[in-house]
Amino acid sequence: MAFTRATGKHRARSSMSRRGVGAAGAATLTATGVIGTLAASPALAADANAEAAAQTGLAHAIALGDTLPGVIEDQAEAQRHAADRVARIKAEAVAKAQAARMAEARAKEIRAERERAARAAERERLNTFQPPIAGSAVTTGYRAGGSLWSSGSHSGVDFRAATGTSVVAVGAATVVEAGWGGSYGNNIVLRMSDGTYTQYGHLSSVAVSVGQSVAAGERIGLSGATGNATGPHLHFEARGGQEYGTDMDPVGYLRAHGVTV
Incomplete structure (x- = not known):
């Protein structure tokens, strides 16, 4: 039994129609290229995006690689500058400390020199x-004999001096007696810096006080003629102690201390 092909939508395409469709698809592929194809295929589009991202990261890495040595060099230079600054600060601190030590040492030397000079000046x-009276001379010597002295001899020396002549301390001393001294009249006794004593008798006036x-x-x-005296003069004694009877040669005593008598 023979069958006949029904008409309608179920009819197969003719070879001409198939050829037309193929030509059209080829034309579309040609016109749109790979992009059209990728757009038509989700899988291919994802692959393309990944490749593009990979290419972008590579470009970023290449750019970073180009600038990284410069960044490292800048950091190294900054560190060198910081280290140099710290070194300068330390060096300045060391120099200041050394200068301070030198200044202190010099100050100590100056103080020591001044103290030595002061001690030398004091000595x-x-x-x-x-001499107890400037420009005077001895009129009666030490140990001179006669009835004028209760002990039978002169326990000091007499310097020529008119009443009211200035009498001075022969050396640095402390006053241990000042006032009336019996036969010595107005007298002064000084304790000298070396521990010896000097006495000044027959004064018309006393200008110092004890201590x-x-x-x-x-x-x-001032010189005078008070006490046991025959006329104005200065009676001067040198003693080993404050008491009467410890006398020593006054001329020898003064000469031993550099005084020309």
Whole structure:
């Protein structure tokens, strides 16, 4: 039994129609290229996006690789500058400390020099002696005999001096007696810096008081004729102690201290 093909939508395409469709698809592929194909295929589009991302990351890595040595060099340079600054600060601190130590050492030297100079000046002051009356001379010597003295001899020396002549301390001393002294009249006794004593008798007036410190050449009174005296003069004694009877040669004493008598 023979069958005949029904008409309608179920008819197969003709070869001409198939050829037309193929030509059209080829034309579309040609016109749109790979992009059209990728757009038509989700899988291919994802692959393309991944490739594009990979290409972008590579470009970023290449750019970073180009700038990284410069960044590292800048950081190294900044670190060198910081290290140099720290080194300068430390060096300045060391220099300041050294300068301070040198200044302190110099200050100590200066103080020591001043103290030595002061001590030397004090020694010179203490060791400087002068005659009790300037420009005078001895009229009666030590140990001269006669009835004028209760002990039978002169326990000091007499310097020529008119009443009212200035009498000075022969050296730096402390006043241990000042006032009336019996046969000595108005008298002064000084304890000298070396521990010896000097006495000044027959004064018309006394200008110091007990406990007072006096310097060499400082006026302590005025000459006169008070006490057991035959006329105005200065009676001067040098003693080993404050008491009467400890006398020593006054001329030898003054000469031992550099005084020309």
